[in-house]
Amino acid sequence: MGAFEIGFEGAEMIPWRSKKCTNLFAFLLINHGRLVSRPRLEQLLWPEPERPAGPTALKVLVHSLRRALDAAFGAERDFLRIGSGEGGYRLELGERVRADIHEFERLCRAASEASRHGAVDAALDCYSRAVDLYQGDFMDGRGEEWVLEQREWLRAKMMHALGRLLRHANDVDDAVTAIQHARRMLELDPTEERAFQAMILVHGRRAELDQVNYWYELCVGRLARELDASPQEETRRLLHRARNGDLSEPRGIGRSRRPRRRRRASTAVDEQCTAI
Known part of the structure; x- marks a missing residue:
């Protein structure tokens, strides 16, 4: 949410300069645990009319991202690892990794589930926590098509959460x-x-x-x-x-x-x- 940041909790954010690496990492993060095909990644990272310099362009970019993660978190880490196979790449997060977009969507799902079961207070609590997490639009400042799509998806959920909270505030x-x-x-x-x-x-x-x-x-x-x-x-x-x-x-009786x-x-x- 907001500008892209990555780092250890409670510490300064780690500098991250490569736009292409950021886009690759962010898209793998959205689809964490799932294999994303090479053609799909190439289409996202080098949209028309821009195309990769050659068939190894994606491999070079993945290698650069792995090196950036190694430098930031150590090569022997058990989290944020990029696997490959079956014609694509997959990001494995690990239990200690927290991504605000994942937590936001989890809270929205929990709120919706609570609402369906009539647990109004629990739903309002989840919506309130989700709203607090929304510190800015997804990857603010980026204008790629897939970024805009994800941004609108998350913004729609935010508006829904705000609408529910607003309705309750009006009711009381x-x-x-x-x-x-x-x-x-x-x-x-x-x-x-x-x-x-x-x-x-x-x-x-x-x-x-x-x-x-x-x-x-x-x-x-x-x-x-x-x-x-x-x-x-x-x-x-x-x-x-x-x-x-x-x-x-x-008004009292007799008042205008x-x-x-x-x-x-x-x-x-x-x-x-x-x-x-």
């Missing part, structure tokens, strides 16, 4: 947490409508109509500019309820139903909104 009226999740969603996708809906709900519950209008208009503008689209019916319905005062705290103007939000909510 935890404004600060809802804003935090909405902010991260908008960082990943500036047009994510669920995040705008959350902001309208947070401020609508507090009758902060100027903030309600701000987030709705921002949503309208971004959707039109980026997607040539309009807000969903759910977003428009939420706006109407907020403007009508239907989201704010229950006229929506109140913005009142001062809590300091924590103000700080979160300012950060967004």
Whole structure:
């Protein structure tokens, strides 16, 4: 997640300069334990119109990667070993190796499984830990096709996790947490409508109509500019309820139903909104 880093836990990261070696290692890491064919690796590492200098180009690159791993972790290590055979290469990790993408996907699977069994608290805990692991997009700064594909796959899982956490925060009226999740969603996708809906709900519950209008208009503008689209019916319905005062705290008998103007939000909510 984020820029590529490799090293021992709690120590400085090991310098890694070769782009081709990094790409080879990262792809083998994604497919760890599985044999990846030589033609597949050549297609990924030397896409058209760029081609290998010759039939030994991949062998030379694998040799360079092995030497880099030997220099970083020792030739006698029992982890991060590259095996070959049957027309391809395989990366064996070892029990002590931790990769953030693998842990992230494991937590997402565990959360989904817990949800299916009705274990809401366990699911929320796994989603929260997965979100904390997501420190940036996969191999940030790289633009190869296979990198972009993996990046979108992981980002979709991140958005799903954030969506579940955001829904729970809304259900329990935890404004600060809802804003935090909405902010991260908008960082990943500036047009994510669920995040705008959350902001309208947070401020609508507090009758902060100027903030309600701000987030709705921002949503309208971004959707039109980026997607040539309009807000969903759910977003428009939420706006109407907020403007009508239907989201704010229950009123006493005889009080006017006229929506109140913005009142001062809590300091924590103000700080979160300012950060967004």
